[in-house]
Amino acid sequence: MGRYFLSKLIQSLVLLFGVLFLVFMMVRVTGDPAALMLSRNASPEQLEALREEMGFNDPALVQFKHYITGAILGDFGNSLHFKTPALPLVLERLPATVQLASVGMLMAIIIGIPIGLVGGFTPGSVVDSIGRFLALIGQSVPNFWLGLMMILFLGVRLGWFPTFGRDSWNSVVMPAFVLGLPVMGQLVRLTRSAVLEIRGEDFIRTAHSKGLEPRTIYLKHVLRNVAIPLVSVIGVQFGYMLGGSIYIEAIFAWPGMGGLLAQSIGWRDFPLIQAIAVFTSLIVLLLNLLTDLAYSIIDPRIRYGR
Amino acid sequence: MSIILQVKDLVTKFYTLDGVVNAVNGVSFELNEGETLAIVGESGSGKSVTMMSLLGLIPMPPGKIESGSASFNSEEGLCDLLQLSPEEMRDIRGGQIGFVFQDPISTLNPILTIGEQISETLIRHKGLSKEQAREQTIKLLSQVGIPDPELRYKAYPFQFSGGMRQRVVIAIAIACTPKIIIADEPTTALDVTVQAQIIELFKELRDALGVAVIWITHDLGVVAGIAERVLVMYGGRPVEIAQVMDIYKDPKHPYTLGLLRALPSLEAKESKRLKSIKGTPPDLLIPFKHCPFASRCDYAFDRCWEEIPPLISVGEQHQAACFFDLEEGGPRHD
Ligand SMILES: Nc1ncnc2c1ncn2[C@@H]1O[C@H](COP(=O)(O)OP(=O)(O)O)[C@@H](O)[C@H]1O
Numbered sequence: 001m002g003r004y005f006l007s008k009l010i011q012s013l014v015l016l017f018g019v020l021f022l023v024f025m026m027v028r029v030t031g032d033p034a035a036l037m038l039s040r041n042a043s044p045e046q047l048e049a050l051r052e053e054m055g056f057n058d059p060a061l062v063q064f065k066h067y068i069t070g071a072i073l074g075d076f077g078n079s080l081h082f083k084t085p086a087l088p089l090v091l092e093r094l095p096a097t098v099q100l101a102s103v104g105m106l107m108a109i110i111i112g113i114p115i116g117l118v119g120g121f122t123p124g125s126v127v128d129s130i131g132r133f134l135a136l137i138g139q140s141v142p143n144f145w146l147g148l149m150m151i152l153f154l155g156v157r158l159g160w161f162p163t164f165g166r167d168s169w170n171s172v173v174m175p176a177f178v179l180g181l182p183v184m185g186q187l188v189r190l191t192r193s194a195v196l197e198i199r200g201e202d203f204i205r206t207a208h209s210k211g212l213e214p215r216t217i218y219l220k221h222v223l224r225n226v227a228i229p230l231v232s233v234i235g236v237q238f239g240y241m242l243g244g245s246i247y248i249e250a251i252f253a254w255p256g257m258g259g260l261l262a263q264s265i266g267w268r269d270f271p272l273i274q275a276i277a278v279f280t281s282l283i284v285l286l287l288n289l290l291t292d293l294a295y296s297i298i299d300p301r302i303r304y305g306r
Numbered sequence: 307m308s309i310i311l312q313v314k315d316l317v318t319k320f321y322t323l324d325g326v327v328n329a330v331n332g333v334s335f336e337l338n339e340g341e342t343l344a345i346v347g348e349s350g351s352g353k354s355v356t357m358m359s360l361l362g363l364i365p366m367p368p369g370k371i372e373s374g375s376a377s378f379n380s381e382e383g384l385c386d387l388l389q390l391s392p393e394e395m396r397d398i399r400g401g402q403i404g405f406v407f408q409d410p411i412s413t414l415n416p417i418l419t420i421g422e423q424i425s426e427t428l429i430r431h432k433g434l435s436k437e438q439a440r441e442q443t444i445k446l447l448s449q450v451g452i453p454d455p456e457l458r459y460k461a462y463p464f465q466f467s468g469g470m471r472q473r474v475v476i477a478i479a480i481a482c483t484p485k486i487i488i489a490d491e492p493t494t495a496l497d498v499t500v501q502a503q504i505i506e507l508f509k510e511l512r513d514a515l516g517v518a519v520i521w522i523t524h525d526l527g528v529v530a531g532i533a534e535r536v537l538v539m540y541g542g543r544p545v546e547i548a549q550v551m552d553i554y555k556d557p558k559h560p561y562t563l564g565l566l567r568a569l570p571s572l573e574a575k576e577s578k579r580l581k582s583i584k585g586t587p588p589d590l591l592i593p594f595k596h597c598p599f600a601s602r603c604d605y606a607f608d609r610c611w612e613e614i615p616p617l618i619s620v621g622e623q624h625q626a627a628c629f630f631d632l633e634e635g636g637p638r639h640d
């Protein structure tokens with residue numbers, strides 16, 4: 001258990017270092033970073049001043065050392081647009097992003113898994129048909145279209161939910177639903193097929209041959225095995241949701257990190273982009289670590305390295 | 307000797323998209339207290355479906371038990387297994403009739419400890435507390451020959467070899483001291499030396515517990531060492547029932563003879579080659595109007611293609627379903 005977790009931790013650290021390196025390279029191999037950061041009609045003096053300020057004139061290794069020590073201390077330099085340190089700007093947006101992703105994931109889990117379970121235990125039933133329809137919708141309807149339709153009908157016509165911003169308690173409902181729907185569909189499908197598969201396993205027949213009550217068999221023998229694939233999908237998808245809701249945040253004017261990322265790309269605010277990229281990666285890596293932990297708690301084969 | 311289980315005219319079918327699979331077509335047999343009955347037949351001859359029908363383990367749908375009865379002398383008295391309510395059946399399953407399946411790799415839940423998987427049977431049927439069940443389980447583990455039972459209680463199936471896993475499955479089957487153990491090809495998935503150990507263990511436990519055993523196998527070779535009587539099945543039907551020695555020395559059905567000739571034997575001369583039965587097992591999607599074995603039989607004559615031979619008495623405690631008299635070398639006169 002300890003060894004398994006330690007190896008995962010080391011893996012994550014190596015990956016994090018890789019991300020830092022990639023972000024560092026991206027800014028520097030795509031041309032003259034100073035020219036990229038400033039507008040096209042900047043004077044040579046302005047360019048030179050920026051290079052000096054950002055340290056682009058130093059040897060690459062020195063730059064990298066500065067960059068890494070900065071990153072470790074949470075210092076990604078000043079945002080070019082806001083002229084204030086980049087990381088606090090990112091952290092400011094964090095609660096909105098976490099709220100959106102968590103509510104979206106919660107909706108997906110609370111709706112998707114029960115429907116998938118019922119579908120798996122009673123294939124062909126009404127709930128199963130609803131579930132399969134939901135899975136289809138979730139994976140085929142484009143989220144920007146769904147977002148606009150929800151704004152139009154639930155927001156404007158019916159007035160149930162605010163159409164933009166994050167000012168009222170129910171502002172989160174529509175964007176979170178749009179964000180969560182594909183995952184909901186995926187969870188329905190995955191849960192259903194996992195239940196069907198596990199129910200057909202030999203060890204379930206063994207459980208029946210022991211005379212156990214069906215309820216015991218479902219809870220103890222089926223569900224725990226079904227949880228294994230679900231945990232990994234939920235972990236991966238939650239990472240995506242935390243990192244990549246640029247469209248949805250834009251449509252609903254949600255003040256999260258995705259919106260900030262879109263803006264900072266427009267501004268060519270490299271320090272800010274770097275801070276967002278590294279910070280998001282850090283979240284995803286942490287989440288993967290948590291997923292692995294949950295995984296190893298449920299599945300002893302993982303825990304014992306098999 | 308009293309009869310503990312009497313099965314009569316069991317018929318089980320599967321209604322699949324390809325058509326109706328006639329898996330079991332009128333199986334009758336009886337099992338005496340403490341006796342070991344071997345059920346032998348090629349793969350697909352309906353051995354497993356017969357046993358699972360008796361215990362309500364057939365997936366329904368597509369499966370359906372069309373007719374038959376199975377009177378079982380249970381702790382509560384005589385009852386027909388096929389007429390029990392699901393609750394009553396669950397009390398018998400695992401409690402009074404234990405089951406050992408073929409593949410020990412897949413028959414244990416991979417994410418529960420083996421101790422848990424044994425003790426849940428005890429808790430279900432014996433009403434033991436968790437702690438009592440634990441103690442009992444540790445005793446069972448040492449009884450089936452698993453070293454360090456206290457330590458192994460907490461182990462998971464993947465930490466066991468195939469043979470050790472089968473011992474765990476056997477421990478589950480005997481946990482509640484059942485009256486019958488049904489062992490469905492319990493050694494088929496194991497290698498030969500382990501096979502012998504498991505058979506040895508089975509015999510020990512059987513004699514110690516006085517339990518009746520139904521030993522299913524497709525290998526007539528292992529039967530002599532363990533069973534008292536043999537039921538040979540073909541195409542979902544019993545084709546011969548006899549004392550184990552009569553099966554080897556005096557088989558009355560050409561199919562049994564074929565199975566025997568396919569066995570390697572110690573007395574046989576080096577040059578004699580093993581003969582497997584020609585042809586393939588019958589297509590169970592087509593209901594039979596004639597002897598199901600006729601197309602593969604060296605002795606088939608016109609009558610075999612006209613009607614299904616019934617199981618008739620051909621000697622003391624010996625029945626066979628064949629129109630041909632192997633001893634006389636001609637059609638049987640009756
Ligand atoms: N769930 C099922 N659906 C359809 N056919 C089945 C099912 N289970 C078993 N059968 C069929 O029943 C026949 C007998 O199978 P089985 O009893 O498992 O044979 P064996 O003698 O090898 O144990 C086979 O033809 C098999 O294909």
Ligand SMILES: [Mg+2]
Nearest residue numbers: 353354490491
């Ligand atoms: Mg079988």
